[in-house]
Every structure is written in C-alpha cells, then in structure tokens.
Amino acid sequence: MPLPITSWAARAGVQADWALPGQGADVTAMLMEVVAAFEDIEWMRKALTRFREGGFLSLAEGAEPLLSAAKGIADAKVLYLLRQGRSNQVGEGVLSNDDNVRVLFALLVAGALVRDGSGAFRLEDGHKSDTPGLAALRTAAQEMMAKNLYEVLGVGLDARVSAVEGAYRRARRRFSPRRFEDAGPAGQPLLEQVLARIEEARTTLTDRALRLSYNRAIGESAAALDARITEIFDARAMYRTGMDLLAERRYDEALAQFEAAAARDPGEPEYTAAIAQVLVSRGPDQRQLERARALADHALKQDPELVPAIVVLASICRLENKRDEALELARQALRIDPDSKEALTVRDLLQPSLSGTKISFEKKRESILDRLRNALVSGLGRHRS
Structure with missing residues (x-):
C-alpha cells in the first residue's frame, strides 16, 4: 500500500485534503507542490535508494496520466523507460538529478510507482548488519x-x-x-x-x-552508430588476419594488414602497437627500433594501460641492453595484466642478468630475439578478440 499523501503534506506544511490516485493529471501538479515544499531532497533520495534495494521500480496500472503529466520535469529517458516497463535500466545516475528525485518520489507517494514483489515502502529497510x-x-x-x-x-x-x-x-x-x-x-x-x-x-x-x-x-540503434560499429569490427578483422600472419613470421604481410586496420579505424592505439611489434620482431635494426619506440609511445598516450605497447618498449630496452628500464616496464605491464604472457617472458629474460648471472648480450642476442618474437605474438593473440 502506498503511504498516504496527507502525511507528507503535513510534513511539508501544505494543505492536501484530496485523495490519491485516480483524480487525473491535475493531481500531479498538486502532488508536486507538496513534494517541492518538502525541502529535504537528500532524504527523498535516500528513501528512493532504499526502496530500489528491494527490487526494480515499476509503473502501477492506470498511472499513465500521472507519468504523462511529469513530462518536462524529469528526464525524458527516465519516463520513457518507466513507460516501456524497462525500469531495470534506470541507473543510479538518475537519482543524482534533483528533479528526477522529486518526480519519482511524487509518483511513489501517489501509488503510481511500486516495487516489484512488494509495494511496501519503509525507509528503515536495509541490511544494518552487513559488513x-x-x-x-x-x-x-x-x-x-x-x-x-x-x-x-x-x-x-x-x-x-x-x-x-x-x-x-x-x-x-x-x-x-x-x-x-x-x-x-x-x-x-x-x-x-x-x-x-x-x-x-x-x-x-x-x-x-x-x-x-x-x-x-535497448533502443540505441541508429544508422550513424551502426556504421561506426561496422567500421570498428571491419578493422578488427584485418587486425586478426595480421595476427595470424605475424604468428607465421610473414612480417611484410602482417604489417600491411595492421596498416590497413589503422587506416580503416584511425586512432585505435592497439593497431599502432601491433605495427610497432612487427618492427621489433623483424630484427635488431636500430632505425626500426626507433620507429617502433615512437609508435609505442604514441599508442600509450592514447591508452596508458595498453599492455602490448608497454611490452614493445620493454623489448626494445632489452635489446638495447637497458635491463633496469626493461624490467620496470615489464613489471608495469604485469601490474595492469598479471596474466600477460609476453610481459612475463620479458621479465623472466631479465631477472637472471639482474641477479648476478653473467650473460653475454651479443652472444645471446638472436636467441633472445626469438623468445621476444614468440612472446609478442603469443601476447598479441590474447588481445585480438
């Protein structure tokens, strides 16, 4: 049963000698006057939050006139979702808007808004013993x-x-x-x-x-949005093809696919990182490594948590014998993604040399490069869904 409006009118200091619901759209104006006079907006917000904890809010049968009268006060999307029976999509952000709070509270008190499974409303409802x-x-x-x-x-x-x-x-x-x-x-x-x-x-x-x-x-389909999503996934398909080619060490073909993906969806940092990974995998050519570093840096400016780009930088530092920098980059990648196989491989390559084991960098260069190639390809595969 909804709470009687007279109790809220009394608390707000407003005379209300009419009954609810069922008196048409004019009722909403009177109801909003009562709720507006009740100035404790935070109390109403808390009450609505408690009410929602027991289930989703639903529009009561016959409450359409009240909802229509609230048009122009609350967010149009809120009213649309209630009218469509999709109140489970009304998120917490709704209650950050004071006008939404007043309208929803007015509907609640009027009996136009009920809770699935139970119409009972008690502010003291909750889980006081919860940790x-x-x-x-x-x-x-x-x-x-x-x-x-x-x-x-x-x-x-x-x-x-x-x-x-x-x-x-x-x-x-x-x-x-x-x-x-x-x-x-x-x-x-x-x-x-x-x-x-x-x-x-x-x-x-x-x-x-x-x-x-x-x-x-969810009613969010539009021609422009659908076209954008198609563009994103078309580029993604090129990226996946490039990954397969990179795994086979067909570097030129892989590079062409990654560049095509980047052209199809400009600004995607993962494709930039993939191009950098091809350059590192090709071999320890200094000009290639410098270009790879620039590409990885650019990708990280767009997404500071892009693990493949961080691993590219770690791999470059490792090939340049900058072990401390390489190890810190590998650890940074692992803090973001503890399961990153490529970051784990780079870290494991570095730790023996830092713990005192003597390693001839030039002698081991090709072996290390092979392991880095495998790690990069394996790691990229985890990001190509």
Missing part, C-alpha cells in the same frame, strides 16, 4: 542489473574493442574476490552476479552481431 564488503556487493549487484552493458563497463556506445577490453580488466580488478573477503559466504552469490554481468558486457560488446542486436534491444 562493508557485503554492503558494497549488495549495492554493486543492484547497480549492475539496473545499468545497460555499456554503463556496466563505463564505455560509450561507439567504444572500440580495445576500450571495452581495458574497461573489462579494470572492472575485474575492482571486483577481485580479495577485496570482499569480509563479505563471507553471503557475498559469494552477489559477487558471482556482478562478475557474470561484467562478463556479459564484455562478450556482447566485443562481438559485432551481438553488439548490433543489443543496441537495437
């Missing part, structure tokens, strides 16, 4: 399900695959089980729910067909 980790997981699980897949990873509708992959790695680090050890057994299903949502986002947004279909499902 910080468990409370954080409860909130995260609610937010993840309320957000669309782009919002889950914090990327734009036109995000490149490399941006999606980078956001995915950051999200995985954010929800590492070690950070929620105090959540106990009760936190395990919540953590699994959060991680599953993150995986779903990555799987969907790194696949051309799935992504285009998903955009249509």
Whole structure:
C-alpha cells in the first residue's frame, strides 16, 4: 500500500485534503507542490535508494496520466523507460538529478510507482548488519542489473574493442574476490552476479552481431552508430588476419594488414602497437627500433594501460641492453595484466642478468630475439578478440 499523501503534506506544511490516485493529471501538479515544499531532497533520495534495494521500480496500472503529466520535469529517458516497463535500466545516475528525485518520489507517494514483489515502502529497510564488503556487493549487484552493458563497463556506445577490453580488466580488478573477503559466504552469490554481468558486457560488446542486436534491444540503434560499429569490427578483422600472419613470421604481410586496420579505424592505439611489434620482431635494426619506440609511445598516450605497447618498449630496452628500464616496464605491464604472457617472458629474460648471472648480450642476442618474437605474438593473440 502506498503511504498516504496527507502525511507528507503535513510534513511539508501544505494543505492536501484530496485523495490519491485516480483524480487525473491535475493531481500531479498538486502532488508536486507538496513534494517541492518538502525541502529535504537528500532524504527523498535516500528513501528512493532504499526502496530500489528491494527490487526494480515499476509503473502501477492506470498511472499513465500521472507519468504523462511529469513530462518536462524529469528526464525524458527516465519516463520513457518507466513507460516501456524497462525500469531495470534506470541507473543510479538518475537519482543524482534533483528533479528526477522529486518526480519519482511524487509518483511513489501517489501509488503510481511500486516495487516489484512488494509495494511496501519503509525507509528503515536495509541490511544494518552487513559488513562493508557485503554492503558494497549488495549495492554493486543492484547497480549492475539496473545499468545497460555499456554503463556496466563505463564505455560509450561507439567504444572500440580495445576500450571495452581495458574497461573489462579494470572492472575485474575492482571486483577481485580479495577485496570482499569480509563479505563471507553471503557475498559469494552477489559477487558471482556482478562478475557474470561484467562478463556479459564484455562478450556482447566485443562481438559485432551481438553488439548490433543489443543496441537495437535497448533502443540505441541508429544508422550513424551502426556504421561506426561496422567500421570498428571491419578493422578488427584485418587486425586478426595480421595476427595470424605475424604468428607465421610473414612480417611484410602482417604489417600491411595492421596498416590497413589503422587506416580503416584511425586512432585505435592497439593497431599502432601491433605495427610497432612487427618492427621489433623483424630484427635488431636500430632505425626500426626507433620507429617502433615512437609508435609505442604514441599508442600509450592514447591508452596508458595498453599492455602490448608497454611490452614493445620493454623489448626494445632489452635489446638495447637497458635491463633496469626493461624490467620496470615489464613489471608495469604485469601490474595492469598479471596474466600477460609476453610481459612475463620479458621479465623472466631479465631477472637472471639482474641477479648476478653473467650473460653475454651479443652472444645471446638472436636467441633472445626469438623468445621476444614468440612472446609478442603469443601476447598479441590474447588481445585480438
């Protein structure tokens, strides 16, 4: 049962001797007057947050006139999602807007907005005995399900695959089980729910067909956006072909594919790093290495966490016998991606020489170069989805 509007009117100091719901669109104006007079916006925001914790907000049957009357006050997208029964896509960002809070609270008090599974509303609802980790997981699980897949990873509708992959790695680090050890057994299903949502986002947004279909499902499909996504994945196909050629040491053909990918999708740092990796793999030619360094530096200006570019710099330093710099770069790459095979290989190549084992660099140069080639190709393969 919704709370009686008279109790809120009394707290706001406004006379309200009418009943709700069912009195038409004029009711909303009176209701908004009451809610506007109730000045504690943070209290309303907290109340709505508590209410959402028990389930998604849904529009009650027959509440269309109230929702229509709120047009022009709240965000149009919020009202659209409620009208379409897609309230699970109304994210926490909605409640950062005071007008949205007032409208949603007005609808709630009017009985036009109910919670799935239960219409009961109690501000004191919550989980007072939760540990910080468990409370954080409860909130995260609610937010993840309320957000669309782009919002889950914090990327734009036109995000490149490399941006999606980078956001995915950051999200995985954010929800590492070690950070929620105090959540106990009760936190395990919540953590699994959060991680599953993150995986779903990555799987969907790194696949051309799935992504285009998903955009249509959330009402974000448009000719310009579809064309941009097609462009991104066309370039990605060239990149994958180049990776196969690089694995076969067909360097000129691989380079041509990477350059074609970069021309198709200018500004993608991963393709720039791939070109640099071909130059390093070709051999220890100083001019080639200088060009590779410049390309890797450029890629890192666009994406400071691009592991293949960091490994290129580490490999160049290793070939130039700058072992300390190379080792630090390898460690930097591993801090970003602890499972990076190419970074692990470079680190393992360097550690014996730093621990006192005497190595003749010139004598081992070709052997080292072969191992670096293999590491670069293997590592790039992990980034070419």
